[in-house]
Amino acid sequence: MSVGTPFHPRAAALNRKMQWREWSGYWASSVYADFHDIEYNAIREAAAVIDVSPLYKYRITGPDALALTDRVITRDASRLKVGQVYYTPWCDEHGKVIDDGTVHRVAEQEIRWTAADPQYRWLTQNAAGLDVEVEDVSESLAALALQGPFSRAVLEAATGEDWSDLRYFRRRPASIAGVGIDVSRTGYTGDLGYELWIPADRAEAVWDRLFEVGKAWAIRPAGMLALDVTRLEAGLILLEVDYTSARHAMNPEQNYSPFEIGLGRLVALDKADYVGRRALQAEQAAGGPSRRLVGLQLDWYDIEALFDAQGLPPAVSPTVDRSPVPVFADGRQVGRATSRGWSPILKQALALASVPARFDRVGARLQVEWTVEGRRGRVGAVVVELPFLDLERKRA
DSSP states (O other): BBBBOOHHHHHHHHHHTOOEEEETTTEEEESSSSSTHHHHHHHHHHHHEEEHHHHHEEEEESHHHHHHHHHHBBOOOGGGGGBBBBEEEEEEETOOEEEEEEEEEEEEEEEEEEEESSSSSHHHHHTSSSOOOOETTTTTTTEEEESSHHHHHHHHHHSSSTTTTTOOOOOEEEEEETTEEESOOOOOSSSSSEEEEEGGHHHHHHHHHHHHHHHHTEEOOOOOOHHHHHHHHHTTOTTOOOOOOOOOOSSGGGOOOOOGGTTTGGSSSSSOOOOTTTHHHHHTTTTSSSSSEEEEEEHHHHHHHHTTTTTOOOOOOSBOOOOOOEEEETTTEEEEEEEEETTTTTTTHHHEEEEEEOSSSSTOOOEEEEEEEEEEEEEEEEEEOOOOOOHHHHHH
């Protein structure tokens, strides 16, 4: 049975449509207002708060906290400094991705680990022989994503501190409404933003303070529909949509290495040994995997023509479609599009797709299946550089 997050009393009061979805056993708002466009605009034009408490969260402490981290993730954890955050995948022994998430170095002997799927058993298994303790703090630690061009102004008003010096993928402690929290310069929107890590029993006080001071910057709560649009624009992948966890894969086709889902840049092959390293080295020695994740820009005139053939005006769903559809080249299916949607800011139909390595180049031309009134057609698509939307302010 799903339950409310620590912010549920506040979120439920603002959720006018009472539209909820299940996320890791919690109720998560799909949309608060009549439609998600105003929430999307808050993320891109003002400031928005997104309840991300359902993320799985772990506290790793002890003399070997960093050694455990380095044993599991594909990045070089020995370079992770106190106050720094890594975004990283981690793999099984076959070099296939189990999950991706963030690793925060809170202190010399303390790591905060976030994930989309449960990881307690995996972390404790890999902690064998190490002087380390793994604690599941998923329920005791709430989390809010404060995102948008005015997010820094809201955070400064709420904390009374200057946050212009906190760099991208860094973190530090703070206090809001007398509640000690931790703040990381991270997010899932591709915009300027922060994530606030808050004791669950004081979550509502922090929410109230943010909305009190945030009125001057038109702050709004945002749901999953708006978040999905922004993460697609930012070219960010989603577990069990753009790739399948190796833990859930039913066949080899559903297993993905980091190099197949756009995370190859986060793989260090020359660091201390870690789970999956040998398999990843062998994969690269053989020329790399046969498929890649690419960004596609879909041809609007082809979409329009499919609707016109049915005597209809063109209509593109404003929500992200997570159902996979075929991708074609030279009349044959060669891959699949995993996430498709319309970008309000770019005025383009976009998709993430898994395709053969030979199409992993900007300008490559493909086709994507598009259905109108139950009739399947194809629209042209061109490979473009990811992310689709790269806002300088997210790093500023």
